[in-house]
Amino acid sequence: MNITIVAGARPNFMKIAPIIEAIKQKKSEGFDLSFRLVHTGQHYDKNLSDTFFEELNIPFPDINLDVKSGSQAEQTAAIMIGFEKELKQHPTHLVLVVGDVTSTMACTIVAKKAGVKVAHVEAGIRSGDMNMPEEINRIVTDNLTDYFFTTSTHANTNLEKMGVSKNNIYFVGNVMIDTLLKNETRFKKPPVWEELNLQEKSYFVLTLHRPSNVDEEVQLKKLILQIAELGEKYPIIFPVHPRTQKFLKGLKLDFKNLHYMSPLGYLEFNYLVKHAKAVLTDSGGITEETTVMNVPCMTLRNSTERPETCDIGTNVLVGNDPEKISQAFYKLYSGHWKQGKAPELWDGKAAIRIVDHIMEIFKLL
Incomplete structure (x- = not known):
């Protein structure tokens, strides 16, 4: 066959x-x-x-x-x-x-x-x-x-x-989780770990690429500004998607705690995710990985095709609503983020x- x-x-x-x-x-x-x-x-x-x-x-x-x-x-x-x-x-x-x-x-x-x-x-x-x-x-x-x-x-x-x-x-x-579990012991520190002297559970990972977040200059600027301010005590590692890079040019969004970098390989990126305090993303796949690794995740979208990551996982939908984002950070900082578990199979x-x-x-x- x-x-x-x-x-x-x-x-x-x-x-x-x-x-x-x-x-x-x-x-x-x-x-x-x-x-x-x-x-x-x-x-x-x-x-x-x-x-x-x-x-x-x-x-x-x-x-x-x-x-x-x-x-x-x-x-x-x-x-x-x-x-x-x-x-x-x-x-x-x-x-x-x-x-x-x-x-x-x-x-x-x-x-x-x-x-x-x-x-x-x-x-x-x-x-x-x-x-x-x-x-x-x-x-x-x-x-x-x-x-x-x-x-x-x-x-x-x-x-x-x-x-x-x-x-x-x-x-x-979930075949994505097959790949994750097989390679979890092989995750490796990216150079930025030593460069910024990152510590476990003491930094954020941010990814953005959805049109609703990045295609409109005012919205993108407002979103990054709020995240940088709410996460001001921690480094924010931002591997920039090529699509997002086009819209970031000229916005001059420079913050001491916000660190832009090129996209990472699978093993390096997931090392950062696994050891992060939390992940902020508009990617569906990353919400699956954070759920299995029990890492708090804020999804910068109003809907998800993976509701199980919210039902029993570590994911919370915040969209690009300033109030929901603020509430999510408050819950994280107060130590009340929900504990997740891996969905069936x-x-x-x-x-x-x-x-x-x-x-x-x-x-x-």
Whole structure:
């Protein structure tokens, strides 16, 4: 059996890494299972270097469609054209897509029109915010997908409300946490640790990249100013996303405790997260990691597609509301931040379950 695995952006590779490892393990046991890894090139990321793949033991893609940037329509069209050629040249039994980037949606459409079955990892998550391109990608993908691998019971419920048969929904857990738990002992101090003489639980980590936070100059300035003032007693480490960098230029947001830096590798960034006093972010994936590592997290968004990180995890939604942000800092400083725990099946074995289910579906077991 041949599986074509699609990755379009850096977080996708972190999600497919344990799945590829599980496929290789089955193949070594004598099962007829092989994969072809397709990188659409949706996000050009200089950090997708040899070091990145070696760091997480990810094989290099068999092909890079080299789509790069463009408008939503341009990028979607380019991915579809490139992936259609890929499927014609390399027929497959199953296309496996992950997450909610444009590549996820575009390759799902192409596969279905080519008569190929599709499996979606992280199916069923919803924010309810149709202003997010990712939400549209999720909905389109899940309306075409054949097999749904979910991270939570919330996702299961969302799919059932869509009319998806329970027989096609597989609650497997979270592959991002597979990668996190496998590499947690390998996290390493970034140079900034020694440069700033950072101490455990005595600094903040900040990340921003959502359009609602960074595209409007006044809003971005107001948000960073408040965070810098509320966290004035502590260093704030701010690895700046390339998108955010464009909007920061010229704002002159210089504060003694705010330290801008280039994006970090996986092992270094998660070292900072694990030992931080708290994380402030508008990233969904980081809220999953902080939940498992029991690190307080303030999400600078009004909605989340990962409600379990708020229900039983360490995450709190504050949006960019000054009052909610102030209240969250007060709760943190007063020592009353909630204790979280890992959601069900976030145990490092999601990829094994996914591959086992695929083999059952295609009657390889």
